[in-house]
Amino acid sequence: QASELRVGFTLDAMTLDPANHRNRETETIIRNMYDGLVTRDGDMKVVPEIAESYELVSPTVYDFRIRDGITFHDGSPLTAEDVRFTLERLTAEGAMGDGQTSPRKSLLGPVESVEVRDGNTVRITLSEPWPILPAMLPFQEIVSKAFVEKVGTEGLATQVNGTGPFKLVDWRKGDAIIMERFEDYYGGAPSIEPVGKACVERAIFKIIPESASRVAALLSGDVDIINELPPFSIEQVKSNPGTDVMTVNGTRSFFVAMNMEGELFSNPKVRQAAAHAIDKDLIIDRILGGNAARIEGILSPDAFAASTDLPVYEYDPEKARALLAEAGYPDGVEVTMDTVGAYKDIAEAVASLLTKGGFNTRVAVGEGAQMTQKWRTKGGPKSGDMYFTSWGNGSLDPFDIFTPTHRTNDRGNSAGYANPEVDRLLDEAAVELDTEKRAALYRKAEQIVNAELPYLYLWVPQDIYGVSKRLKGWRPSADSRINLHDACVD
């Protein structure tokens, strides 16, 4: 009987082409079949994987030495040229064929060129200093140049020839992705024990979108791991003899954008009133089952440069109403809070608290893309009052969350916040290579935004997994990866 590990997973992969998606679930699945230049260890530290080592040659030049003896699933050896090809496919205009550019290009920011030096070194040249390059690289998987040239971008969507611990057996669209152990695996990152081929012979991602069904599948022993365990099912899973719950601090910050371009929320008193109206602890406790960390700024407590001493806007509905009155709204106000379907429940809870604080709030659910059009206008004019949303930060670096949400006219700046001082701090931090100084810049910026409150900063939920007790050697990862390399089942 072959050992087999089954994951009950929310969504199917969109594609199996590592360069042709921007989807976290797809990433999670693909990453078990493809390895990257670097990866993260259990403490989220970036460590070499396919790269043997890497060094910062100058603020804008990185050199990666490629490990020897790595083979693709089809048996061909991995070369520096494959790495160069992969990175170029990700970053060059039109490199995907058919004039298409990889949707992941923006994830690699200012990468300007990639070249192979002396056989096994790949040099990445940036157009400006960008200290977080290594933090962004774990998400970019290395493909085989020969294979891509053979099957084309089209073929890569459904076929896998990676260097990861598992080979693709069958992709049953919408149903399951079945993988088997790659016997010639080089072992993965040497700094993460154990090193060697995967523990289980087969690994399966079974797609179960309904959360209740996913839980039921775990309870009945059909699957060994499920993601997105609803908080209200934690008790049940824990009390079931064969199963347990594992959590990990997440990297996604939840917040409510207040449209500062609108008349109402341009008034700081109103924004403060809203902040006082929300009882974060209550929601974390009652709805999220205690599995979230409250935040007073945009950054997760685990993130680089997260401050611990930000002022707290205490829950105080009286004060909220008083502030509203001061701002000229003694009878409260009517507002609409936009959000997407997935957040409907919790947004309604927030709305009901706001309502008690004088903001008579109606929740309007829209599609993701529609909301994006409405709220992430990149400087274009905004309509609407409030937007309940979130921003993921897998790199746990402020660059990836603070800048897009707070820099004037940046792509995630839903509040329409504009503060030259903050812009300057963020820009400076982006290219500052000294970690301490960078951290100080971000902390300063956080103090400012905490005072000005373009957003109601809410919490960072934990990722909750349900696991079978026969599962060994696996722990959840803050970046939502489900790395099955080291996982074993009895």
Next chain:
Amino acid sequence: MSLGKLAERLLHLVPVLLGVSVIVFLMMALTPGDPVDIMIGDQNVTPQQEQAMREDLGLDLPVHRQFFVFLGNAVQGDFGTSFYHRRPVLDVIVERLPATIELSLVALIIALVTAIPLGVLAAIRRNSILDKMATVGSLLGVSLPGFWFGILLLMLFAVHLQLLPVSGRIGFDSEIEPITHFLLIDTLLRGRPDAFWDALKHILLPAITLGLPMTAILMRVTRTSMLEVMRQDYIVFAEAKGLKRGRILFRHALKNALIPTVSVAAIETGSLLGGNMIVETVFGWPGLGRLVVESVFLRNYPLVQAAVLFYAVTYVLLNFIADILYTTLNPRVKL
């Protein structure tokens, strides 16, 4: 029926299909919001790139030209690229098709094999307990909201009794190499009765949920038309001929009574297709219906558009087949 008549009937489909594609096209064309914006999402894209994408999609053409481009492409099976999967829409749809077709067929079969005998029995034993139960059952059948009923079944049989699986098409232990992609057939072809049984257990609840309203309606139609037929002069005449009851019922009455049943079955197969969306969502069935629902939320318009078109064309063809079946049952109708 001659080949010429068949061709004539097929020609009649042309304007309908044309109209269907106009509506489907308009659905997309009149949608507020720019598909290019949706494709771009929160990526960084230069205005030149945006322009290139626009030209690529033919969005710079006047609307009527766009339609002909759309139609031309659609006829060749090119429905564009799924924004989300970044693959040709047709590929994505075709992958999901076997699951949906298998589910619909099983639901259809369940409906037909339960509805017709029950309807006939209810008509023959008019006002009996069986008739009353059938009537109540059919009323319940059309009144039960499928999404809710599915959840109830799931709760009862899968979660509490743990008799049937919760989700999916087949269990982990029953994987087989696909041949036709219809698992119920493939498992048999591969000589795996255990896997067949497993696949059957998976399809049972969704197929029942999907087939229930159709069963109810077909049963009602069969019963009513059977009663109607039993009143006809030719049945009285058959009785006057001193024929055996069985012959009167099954040869004289049923053949006529099935005529409306067939046309209703065709129409209802259409709603079966629509019902897929709900049932596949509830039961995590990896078919086209669930894909469409997901795509609606992702504003993956090319896929929604192609799927709507696909459903409509399937429906038109189903009705066409039913028409032909109808003529074989009903000699009065000449195609």
Next chain:
Amino acid sequence: MTSAALNSAPVAAASGAGQTIFRRNLRQFASNRLAMASVGIVVLFVLLAIFAPFIAPHDPNETDLFRRLQPPAWQTGGEWAYLFGCDALGRDILSRIIYGSRISIFIGAAVIFVATTVGIAAGLAAGYFRGWVDVAISRLVDILLSFPYLIFAIGLMAMMGPGLVNIILALAYKEWVIPCRVVRGETLATRELEYVEAARALGASSGHIMVKEILPNILSPVIVVSTIRIAHVIILEASLSFLGLGVQPPTASWGSMVADGRAHILGAWWVSTFPGLAILLLVLAINVASQGLRDAFDPRFQE
């Protein structure tokens, strides 16, 4: 008994004191006890909908996170003030069901009203004028009929975005086809009848003929069909809401309540069970009532 009295006897017997077919049918309908009970249930729901603010024990949107997933009254942990328990946000399920009836009934009635009005007008025109009017309308009907209902509505909702008016439009968009077909068929048959020809022979205008001669005679099958369709539309609206394409939160709608409860079926069965039961009950009552109506009013179902 005089001969004159006897002479008019058949007339008197058939007339039953001057009552119309309509009244006779109505009486037959009223004697169908099951149908009357169903009418009672429907009326009850309508009253619930109209007087929701006075009947509902709580504000349907009042959340209380301390009552999150509180079980129904008769289970341990339940309270009689919250008869059917509370949902994931601690809202009273009973109150939400009561308010939810407004959406179901309003949308059902509005869609059928719009659809029937449009359908009658189009069907009358097609059946009466025939020729190209008929060709145009019938083709449109054929085309719309080729779309499975739900996917058509989903497509439209996806395009138009959520909202009460949009739901009504998305459903009525195709719904009118059904009364239209009925009316067209009946009009085609009726316009050939001699009494219509008689009106034409007397010099009546097309308008007069359509409205005064044809319409009253085809109204009962249309009404019967429309009542049956209300039940359908209610389920469709609930299905749209279930998929998240219906009315928007926090407005309570039965379909979205069932959808909300779906995640909780393992622990909190009541969240989706009760709203589902409400849909079932209302739809069943409408179906039973309309079947009774059909039995009473449609001569084809009379013995």
Next chain:
Amino acid sequence: MTSPAKPLLSVENLSKVYQGRQTLANRLAGVRPFSVRAVNDVSFEVRRGEVLGLIGESGCGKSTLGRAVLRLHEPTAGRVRFDGEDVTALSAGALKDMRRRMQIVFQDPYASLNPRSTVADIVGLPLRLHGLAKTTQEVRETVARILERVGLNAAHLDRYPHQFSGGQRQRIGIARALISHPEFIVCDEPVSALDVSIQAQIIQLLLELKDEMGLTYLFISHDISVIGYLSDRVAVMYLGEIVEMGPTDDVLARPRHPYTQSLMSAVPDVDAPGKHQRVRLAGELPSPLDPPKGCKFHTRCPLAIDVCRREAPISEQVAPGHQAACHRLSEDLSVRETAAGAQAR
């Protein structure tokens, strides 16, 4: 019979073709739509005060002719003059006025009354349409008066059609036709659907009304006894054409066309059973969709000769006011004798 002067109604070369619609798909598939020549080149006159009987088998075009005369069905060709006025050329408005003077009584007493209208509404409709009565009261009074005349009474005003028997309904239909005081009425088989005893009542009523109100009838029937009883002149139709026409006595006593002859011999007679030598017409009425060439009757005619299959006969005068269309008129044959000879075998 009354005045030899100007006829009240004159029909000239009237034709009516029912044409199916040509659709694109049909055309592409090379399918021709159906086309029925229901009335073909028919001419006749009706004098004021007379009854012209029109007889023929089912589907031969009697009703179509009756309706085309009233322009209830638009004639395809030909002309209809009423009291000197060309009905076929009238504008919609003028036609509406003309409808007061030309009326119709229908065959089916069940289908010809709107089941949702009361008797007062049904019979009063012409008054309203033509503004002949100002107030509802006036309408009701007028209707009540005419109801008395047809054997009903004011107590029936507010009843619905289903509350009456077939004969009573037919009286209501007659009242409706009469209320606008028309001069000419097409009676399209008004008694065919009624039982013998009721049929006799209605025939009697129609004859009384005719004398009293000076009416003129075009009386359609497939029953030769009815036509024979009440019409002054008779026209015999076969497949859309009038094959014989003349004074009733003359035509019935000396039918000249073989079709008329066989028609008469087929009618069973209470008074003289077995009196007629039976003439068995071979076959049945050919489909009007595909009428025979030449003389339309040749497929069933016991006397048919070669020329009948090729050429359509032209109507000829055979006696004063009596004309027939047959190639063998001059031979003065009788179907009966010939057929009897043939049947003797």
Next chain:
Amino acid sequence: MSRNENLLEVDGLRTVFDTSEGVVRAVDGVDVTVRRGECLGVVGESGSGKSVTFSSVMGLVRSPGRIESGAIRFEGQDLTRLSTREMRAIRGRDISMTMQDALTALNPALTVGEQLSEMLDAHDDDLPARGAARRRAIRDRSVEMLRLVGIPSPESRLGQYPHEFSGGMRQRIMIAIALAPGPKLLIADEPTTALDVTIQAQVLELISDIRARLGMSVVLITHDLGVVAEHCDRVMVMYAGQVVEEGSTVDVISNPQHPYTRGLLGSIPRLSLRGKPIRPIQGQVPNLVGLPPQCRFYSRCPERTDACLQSVEMRSVGPDRRARCIALTQEEVA
């Protein structure tokens, strides 16, 4: 009259329908005698109970109708006492029936050949027991039957459906089916009402021919006294669920005893009466629900007296002549 001479004897038949308006007494004490080889004409206005009487004989009255009382003896055997199975064996084989409307009485979904051969299959005992021989024999007999009723090229027409035949042909096919097993009695319920005169004549002649050839008895139900006069030996006049007069055709027509029969004859428009007024019966047929026990023709009778307000029995008014009128004096039958 010898007992053996009567093929069918119906005594005091009462058939009623339970309706929402009350009990419809559709057939109220009807006696019928059909002799071997004769043709009995049954006339009466619509609703007078002609069809119901003979449906009762066939055992085909369906709910809400029921036979309340009466005996139906066929060759001495009381049909009302037979089981469903025994009755089924008599239907078709011994007593056949054709229906008023051939258009609706033939099954539209089955070929004419099938509808004909199933009748043979069910009733003809002279056929080979089973197998191809039986099938061939049935087919030959079917062809023969169609030829008998004058359908041209019967072999090829067996495979056609009813709608492919004209009205007259369908009527003839129905007659062929009814006659196929060689019944002793044919009940022809208005076989010609839906047909044109020329076709009507053909069909009636066909029935007369075949009767003469096969020597069976025929009951001819019709509205038309002319048809009776030409084709029937005896006639029975029905009014409102009762027989009002009965006798040989010649007698009844030349010397009607009952005022209704006289009225009926007087109502027929005839060429010979041109210009003279006809004398229709006034009024209309009474409703069959809750009739008083008086003479049913009372309200329309031009000769009514107060004596008519009591119930009236059939009286014999001559050899083989009976009528139901109080004004008639009973005549001793020799």
